[in-house]
Amino acid sequence: AQSVTQLGSHVSVSEGALVLLRCNYSSSVPPYLFWYVQYPNQGLQLLLKYTSAATLVKGINGFEAEFKKSETSFHLTKPSAHMSDAAEYFCAVTRRGAGTALIFGKGTTLSVSS
Amino acid sequence: GAVVSQHPSRVICKSGTSVKIECRSLDFQATTMFWYRQFPKQSLMLMATSNEGSKATYEQGVEKDKFLINHASLTLSTLTVTSAHPEDSSFYICSAREGTESHEQYFGPGTRLTVT
Numbered sequence: 034a035q036s037v038t039q040l041g042s043h044v045s046v047s048e049g050a051l052v053l054l055r056c057n058y059s060s061s062v063p064p065y066l067f068w069y070v071q072y073p074n075q076g077l078q079l080l081l082k083y084t085s086a087a088t089l090v091k092g093i094n095g096f097e098a099e100f101k102k103s104e105t106s107f108h109l110t111k112p113s114a115h116m117s118d119a120a121e122y123f124c125a126v127t128r129r130g131a132g133t134a135l136i137f138g139k140g141t142t143l144s145v146s147s
Numbered sequence: 148g149a150v151v152s153q154h155p156s157r158v159i160c161k162s163g164t165s166v167k168i169e170c171r172s173l174d175f176q177a178t179t180m181f182w183y184r185q186f187p188k189q190s191l192m193l194m195a196t197s198n199e200g201s202k203a204t205y206e207q208g209v210e211k212d213k214f215l216i217n218h219a220s221l222t223l224s225t226l227t228v229t230s231a232h233p234e235d236s237s238f239y240i241c242s243a244r245e246g247t248e249s250h251e252q253y254f255g256p257g258t259r260l261t262v263t
Contacts, residue, residue: 045250065250076240
């Protein structure tokens with residue numbers, strides 16, 4: 034079965050610091066991978082996605098992620114954190130054999146301090 | 148971009164009553180819609196997958212008689228929580244996929260259900 038593991042349920046950084054949110058997946062076939070952001074009491078907004086093209090994927094708001102097959106990882110990074118980046122971040126993988134139903138990681142809460 | 152709406156955004160109902168949540172794709176036709184449930188401080192759990200014009204496919208452990216899903220048109224899916232109980236209180240989020248080739252889902256803003 035496919036699964037997603039997000040290391041670290043809570044990450045705290047200072048404004049201007051590097052943001053690194055970790056995501057590892059398990060899949061016997063090349064997956065499609067996604068990062069979503071969720072603000073309180075809102076739905077999910079797509080940050081970026083990997084769909085078997087370039088392994089370095091650039092998304093919105095300055096975020097990017099690199100697909101590393103050898104490490105089964107898809108970590109999300111941003112060079113310089115902004116206060117508005119504080120939110121919940123979810124990594125997700127498509128589920129094999131079920132169209133595009135997504136399997137989500139448990140999420141990582143990002144806090145940004147001034 | 149593709150927009151998905153949900154109505155209502157918040158609903159409070161009494162135990163034993165039923166409540167309907169609507170999910171609409173506003174600017175595209177959604178061949179498939181998904182319903183997720185999210186508990187506080189937790190991830191999204193897929194409840195069911197619905198394809199327009201056919202019965203929904205429920206995930207293991209989800210009661211299909213309690214969570215009725217209807218996908219009658221290419222732009223509308225509804226989730227009805229029947230005989231609601233306080234443990235059904237949660238954040239319900241729908242998503243929609245356009246066409247059969249896309250792997251991207253567009254998420255609605257969610258509905259906060261509170262059962263008293």
